[in-house]
Amino acid sequence: MSKIVNGVLTAVGKGRGGVNVAHNKNTAQLPVERMPVPAKVVLPMQQHIGAPCTPTVKVGDIVSAGQVIGDTDKFVAAPVHATISGKVTAVGDVKLANGMICKGVTIESDGQMREYEGIKPPVVTNKAELCAAVRASGLVGLGGAGFPTHVKLNFPEDKNVDTLIINAAECEPYITVDYRCCVENPRDILDGVYGIQKVLKFKQVIIAIEDNKPEAFKILKEIADKDNDMGDEVKLMTLKSKYPQGAEKMMVLSATGRKVPPGKLPADVGCVVMNIASVAFVGRYLRTGKPLISRSITVDGSAINNPKNLRVPIGTNIQDIIDYCGGFKSEPRKIIFGGPMMGVAICDTNAPICKQNNAVLAFEDRKDIIKKERDCIRCGRCVDVCPMSLMPTNIERFAKTKNIEALIHSGIMVCMECGSCSYSCPSGRPLVQYMRLAKQILREESAK
Amino acid sequence: MAKKLTVSASPHVRSSETTTGIMLDVVISLIPAAVMSVVYFGTRALALLSVTIGSSVLAEYISRKVMKRPNTISDLSAVVTGLILALNLPSTLPLWMAAIGSIIAIVVVKQMFGGIGQNFVNPAITARIILMVSFPAAMAKWTAPFEDGWAADAVTCATPMAQLATVNGGDVSAVSGLPSLTQMLIGYHGGSMGEVCSIALIAGGLYLILRRVISPVIPLTFIGTVAVCTLAAGHGNFEFMAYEILGGGLLLGAFFMATDYTTSPINFKGKIIFGIGCGLITSLIRIFGSLPEGVSFSIILMNIFVPHIEHLTTAKPFGQVKEKKEKKEAAKV
Structure with a gap:
């Protein structure tokens, strides 16, 4: 146990580059609020990196929350579940926030939020079962990239993967859902770590947090200290808050000192990196068997009336979410899906929240949003x-x-x-x- | 929604730094040196400063207009060029010559190569060198501080650099009439308007470093190399070394001209090589050359090498193993 304390390593100076962006974590003290069930959800069949799913339901079907409505036999993909109970009213092309068109299923709510009766905790005793269970849960990286988690966990044996890195850096400004996850669900996080560790037996598990979130660090450490089953191999680590500390390759370097070569994956240097919300989800899923049907998002920005952290059913319309947050304070000039550094500016609020979206930010007209373009002065x-x-x-x-x-x-x-x-x-x-x-x-x- | 939403590529936040802000910082950092030049050389210095800055800005404005390109005087880079040029001139220089210098710097060196960020040599230094070869007598007419620069018969004096060049092996005591080191620091000696007051230059340089406008790498390696070389040439005479560092255009050049973004390498390793190169050439000219001073030539020569330095010192992308190492590892297997 004391090793966790010893495991408090600093990564100052290990990384190179990066910028000090104003954190703007305005919503850090706002608990995640559960948004009421929306009247309808739109579930795109492509909410992950990889092959799109094919709808397995048709118009008129009655579905319940947690029921599979889209799947594929391709490996790099994750099934899509109904996130509310109700009636399928449309199956066809839907427009995503970034303007992309893909197949999607629209469900109109019956207001009851019935749970699918087939939901039961998975039995996991080996790697194959774990990967199958994680795939069945529909989990994709909740940090933003949306890479199917079971693909990450299913690393080839010959790669000598010895380290699991749990990414709680959350270096993007404004977004606070990972922080709230640490503060509110440390039990889920530890359950997730156990569940994965029991099967995959990493030599070390490193939970990495930026040093601007000391409360989250304290809470995680307390619960880890209390728990004696927790293996000595689990370490908590604070990283210097510097954007982009949470980027996968930066994370691997800060946590282990290893550099992922160009075109390679963290597994090639013996690491698996998982977002903390994904790990918490795995913990909850192994306990309850409930697939990925809702997620936490931060709604913030200068144009939002009441910034909030919300837990919303996946597929909820962005306009519904903004309305729930009191609507716009003033006319927004830019709405961003994700953080201000890597998020996508959207042109229409009539689009669904997907699995990998962690924030909706709306901004008023501001000078720093668009800067006057001049010639390069080679300042370096x-x-x-x-x-x-x-x-x-x-x-x-x-x-x-x-x-x-x-x-x-x-x-x-x-x-x-x-x-x-x-x-x-x-x-x-x-x-x-x-x-x-x-x-x-x-x-x-x-x-x- | 009445107005449409802005859709642009990420990132959606930008730092508050601007080109104008950076140039303004450079101007601020040069104010102590400019003020001291007016203190020492009087209204004549003020007139020269006004002429070079004014003609630089005017030249920039007109040349952009003639070339039908967007106006760029608001980025203040022309002000910086004019200011640095003035600080590099003797206070007695006829004003029309100074104006010619500005026009050469802005039109020939900067705008003809595409404007800010495109010139391959430092505009102010090139202008200074062109003035030196065009008007050698006028460009070497130094007056002592507090002399009336307007008077045609102003008493001229030798610069410490010229005095030191007359002796061999760093024998400082053999030079008669050399200012004391304290006088060198506060600038009470002959020389270009802006190069005399070392304290003002060091203060300005520190300001730029603390504001993170320039990296300390080039000034440190430049001055350090000159220090080592002159110490060796002076057979370990620290006094000689101190004169060499404080005298001439070294501080002005190392802090304000060699660090010019456009004409210095943008990568860390390149900056080290550039600084050492400038230091070596300056020392060689000062110790062995017939000219008393070599900072301008050293910087302009190294400017020309910049693309090659950058090409040779480009950092490998993250995680990429060096070819040699790769071969070694392959051989092991």
Whole structure:
């Protein structure tokens, strides 16, 4: 047990690059509130990275919460469950917040929120069963990327994976749901750690929190200290709060000192990284068998009347959520799905919340949202802050001139679009956009 | 919703730093040196400062207009160029020559290569060098502080650098009439308007470093290399080294001109090489060359090397193993 105390390691100076973004964790003290069941939900069949699901219900079917309504036999995918009980009123194309169109199922609520009778805790004794159970739960990374969790856990044996890193960094400004998860559900988190650890037997489990969340750290530590079953291999770790500390590769480096090579996964250096909310979900799921039908989101921003942390059924319309938070204080000029650094600006609030969305932020007209674009002065700030040691200003030039050879040499494919370069650019250049363009140029080139 | 929502690429927040803000910081950092130049060289210095800054801004405005490109005087970079140029000139220089210097800096060196961020050599230094070769006598007419610079018969004096160049092996005591080290610090000696007062320059440099406008790497390696070289040339004479550091344009060059974003490497390793290179060339010119002073030439020469330095010192992307190491590891297997 004392090893947990010893496990309080600091990662100061280990990382490189990054920016100090104003945290704006305004909603940190607001408990997660359960939003009333909406009148209808829209459940897209693609809420994860990988193959889309196929609807398994048809119009007119009566479904209950937790029932599978979409699945596929592809491995990299997660099934979609009904998140409320009611009647299927439409199966067809739906528009997602980012403008993408995919198949989706619309359910109109019967107001009863009946639970599917087939829900029972899974029996998990080995890795295959764990992965199957996690897949059946529909879990995808709740931190934002939406990578199916069972794929992560199903790492090949020959990779010598010895470390599970639980990511509670939450380095994006505004978002506080992971913090609330630590404060409100530490039991679920520990259950999740046990459940996974019992089967996969990692040599070490590292729970990593940024140092701007000392309360969450204290609560996790207390509960871990009390619990004597907790293996010595579980460590709590504070990381310096610096964006993008929570990015997967940065996390692996800060926690273990290992660097994930370009084009490789954390498993290639012996690590599995899971978001803390995902781990808490696994804990709850192993206990109750309830699949992923709701999630916590932060609703905040200068244009929102009553910022809140909410637990909403997946598929809830964004406008319903904003209305529940008192609507707009003033006319919003920008609405973001996710954090302000990596989130997607949306053009329409008539879209559903998906599994991987952790925030809805609405902003009034503000100067720092759009900065005047000037010529590059080669100040090198983008180079200093790039956590991937790239030279964004040069890559921008190569992308503009389509200099393929220089682009290949630049290592642009490791860019994770964290936004540090654009953020710090005094000339207001849209560097991330050029990074995306550069990647696209290389992808097209290699497709030739 | 009446107005439409803004849809743009992430990130949706930006730092408050702007190009104008950075240039303003540079101007602020040069104010002590500019004030001291007026204190020592009087209204003549003020006139030169006004002429170079004014003609720089005007040249920038007109050249952008002629080239039909967006106006950029609001980024204050022309003000910085004019200010640095003035600080590099002797206070007796005819005003029209100073104006020519500004026009060369802005039009020929900066705008003809595409404007801010595109010039491959430092505009102010290049202008200074062009003035030096065009008007060698006027550019070497130094007056002592508190002399009336307007008077045609103002008493000229040698700069400490020129005095030191006359002796071999750092024998400081052999030089007669050399200002004391305290005088060197406060600037009570002959030289370019802005280079004399070392304290003002150091204060300005520290301001820039603390405001994170410049990285301390180039000034430290530049000055450090000069210190080591002159210490060696002076057979370990620390007094000689101190004169070499405080005298001439070293501090002005190391803090304000070698750190120019556009013409110095943007990566850490490149900055080290650049700083050492500047220091070496400065020392070689000062110790072995026939010129008393080499800061301008060293910076302009290293400016030309910048693309090559950057090319050779580009950091490997995160997690990428160096080719040599890879080969070694492959050989092991």
